[in-house]
Amino acid sequence: MRTLIIKCWLVGVLLLCGATWSVQADTTPSAESQNVAVESSSSNPLSEKKARQLIDQKRKLIDIESDYFALSEQEKDSKGRLQRLLRSRMDENRINMTNDLLVYANAVAEHRDDGFDVQKFETHARSLLEALPQTVRDGEKRMAIVVSQIIKEETTAVEQAALDQRLDRRSKQTDEMIAAFLKGLDVWERYELNVEEEINQLKTVLMKMAQVRSIFAELAAEELTLRANMLKLLPDDTELLAKNNVGMARVALATKALQRTVDMMSDIGMNTGRYEVQLEVLSGDFTSEVMNLRGASNLVSSWYSNATRWFHHHGLSFFLQGLLFVLILFVSWIVSRIVKTMITRGLQSGRVHLSKLLTRTIIAVSKNLVLFLGLMLAFSQLGISVGPMLAGLGVVGFIIGFALQDTLSNFASGMMILFYRPFDVGDLVDAGGAHGKVHAMSLVNTTILTFDNQMLIIPNNKIWGDVIKNVTIQNERRVDMVFGISYTDDVAKAEQTLHEIVASTEHVLETPEPNIRLHELADSSVNFIVRPWCKTEYYWDVYWDITRKVKVVFDENNISIPFPQQDVHIYQTQGNGAAPVEDADK
Structure with missing residues (x-):
């Protein structure tokens, strides 16, 4: 009895608070109407009827928003069933506000396109539209929380049925918010908001929802199978029978929720093949062989439909991106050829003295750098992130470097x-x-x-x-030669002859002066060093020319060129002495 009195008291408080907020909300638009009146007095004002319609729509949105914040404050301090009731009303509030907002924003955009001055209305509608995606994400999070609670809790059949109904209501409310959001994408475009970014975020939300609902449906199916097997052992267990009936209802609800998510994913071109296969399995109308065949068929069909839908929505943009990709690569190739030609001419102009290896390396690096930058730019035009690609190249480079x-x-x-x-x-x-x-x-x-x-x-x-x-890095080289004469030849004459030979030889440099000296008294000859200088490219010409002239001129002047020889003396021993028997030159 006491519990009933407390609940009635809480309901009374809620009604009283709602009435108070309603009065406050009614007083707010009066000032708003004055502002609109001022706005309507601009160069191209709205008619009184159209202005009043916008004011009424705006006032309705303000009332709904005020009611939402009031429910939110109450929800923070409440618990149990009252908290769940308040959350449900908050979600219904958001759904109504989303639908009314789209009507309001569309009307404002139409008046703006007709040339009327509705700037204040447009600013108000834009702010509400920008806050709409967060509402969708909040609904998805609350649904995930309810799912996690159901999975963790071990309840009776009655409690389980209540939780399932609560989850189903929450899921439907979330789906209604997303459906309303999808319906309003054309309104977003009229306000020049970033539709592409919001669609990407919505895809993330739908992917999370699909994963949560898929897992929940799979767990529900497993529990149903387990209870069906237990009923074979305990056919008279009423609680088990009740839970089995509730489990079948849960699988049906989970299947419908997953189907709604798959439909919304298909509407925006997402891949739903794996979930469609799961939906066929959950339907339970086929044998395993037929399910596998039907699942594979559905998977292929979903791929085809998704591809067709994707090409219908993105085919032109994909073609243009591909054309731009090829064009960037072609321009990069032309620029790289131009850069290669310019650098080659600059390095070969004679102003810069570089090695051929360095020259070739600079040319190759410059050309390849232009091609690489063009390739990165082309990838970025396709929407491919360059940063992770460069990081991956760094890792691959490290592995290759370690191996090589x-x-x-x-x-x-x-x-x-x-x-x-x-x-x-x-x-x-x-x-x-x-x-x-x-x-x-x-x-x-x-x-x-x-x-x-x-x-x-x-x-x-x-x-x-x-x-x-x-050997050839220097421009000039010294030709080192050694010529020998006999010990019986005239040294001065031989030295003078060598000077004349060197002086008459082509390509011998005057500076540095040739160096001709008596260098060594060898075993068989008197050796002169002859060291003239010449340009490096004439080294062997000078060497061979002087060698030939020395032989010819020495022969003409009776200067001998000795060769190694040895005198052998043979002695015959006679008595106590030794006398030479024969002298031989060998």
Whole structure:
């Protein structure tokens, strides 16, 4: 009896509060009407009838919003059934407000498009429209809370039926709010609001709802199967029988709720194949073989319908994006070719002296950088996020680098060769155990062509880790030669002859002066060093020319060129002494 009195008292308080807020809401629009009157006195005012209609619609929205805030304050301090009742009324309030708001906002937009000055009405409608998506998200969260409570609670059949009815009412209210929101998307476009962003957020909400309702339906079906098996063992258990009946009703409610979500997802082009298969299974009208066949058919059909719907709504934009993607890549390719040509001409103009490897590297990097930036820009036009892609490339690069340590070592050595420039293409080098002319260079290896026309490809780390001898890096070289004369020849005459030979040889430089000196008294000859200077490219010409002239001129002047010889003396022993028997030159 006491409980009944308390409940009646609470209802009376609610009615009294509602009346008070209603009076307050009635007093508010009077000032509003004055503002509208001022607004209507503008250059292109509304007719009195149209202005009064907008005022009445706006007043109705204000009343609904005031009622919502009043219910919200009461809901915070309430518990149990009263709290659930207040929440239900709040949701009904929001549904009514959404429908009335769409009518109001549409009317304001029509008057604005007709050229009437309705700026204050438009500002008010815009603010309410911008707050509408949050209402939808709040409804989805409250529904998820109710589902979690039902899953956790172990109740009797009567309590379970009450919870199911509560959840069904909450689900329908949430679906009505979403349906109203979808119906008002064209109104959003008339107010130039970001429809695409809100649709994406709505897709997230619907995906969460579908997941929650799918899991709830699956759990309900599992419980129903479990209870059906238990009834075979306990056919006379009335509570179990009652729960089984409630379970069948729960599966039916869950199936309908999931079906409503799938329908809304299909309306905005979302993929619903997996949920449609589950709905077929929940219907329970087929055997497992037929269900699998029908499920697969539905899945393929849903893919086709979704693809058709997607191309209907987004086909043109997708085609334009694809065309823009190809166009950006084509322009990037042209720009990269232009950049390559300009950089090549600039580096080959003679103003900048760089190695061929560095020149080729700069050209390749510049060209590829333009192509890479163009590719990133093209991907961004397709709506693909570039940041995660770059992060993924970094991770892949780290893995590849760890796997190719030796190759990276060659690459690092190539970078050192690139910056320090110990040799270039065309130089004659002795490096990495090879002697020959540098034929090609890269950041990984160097190709050397030997004098007998063999091609050697040497890793850069082997070259950089050893002594590098560049024979042709200097413009001038000294030709070191040694010529010997006999001990019986005239030293001064031989020295004068060598000076004349060097002076008459083509390509010998006057500066630095040639160096001709008596250098060594060897075992078989008196050796002169002859060291003229020449341009590097004439080294072997000078070497061979002087060598030939020395032989010819020495022969003409009777200057001998000795060769190693040895005198052998043979002694025959006679008595206590030894006397020479024969002298032989050999």
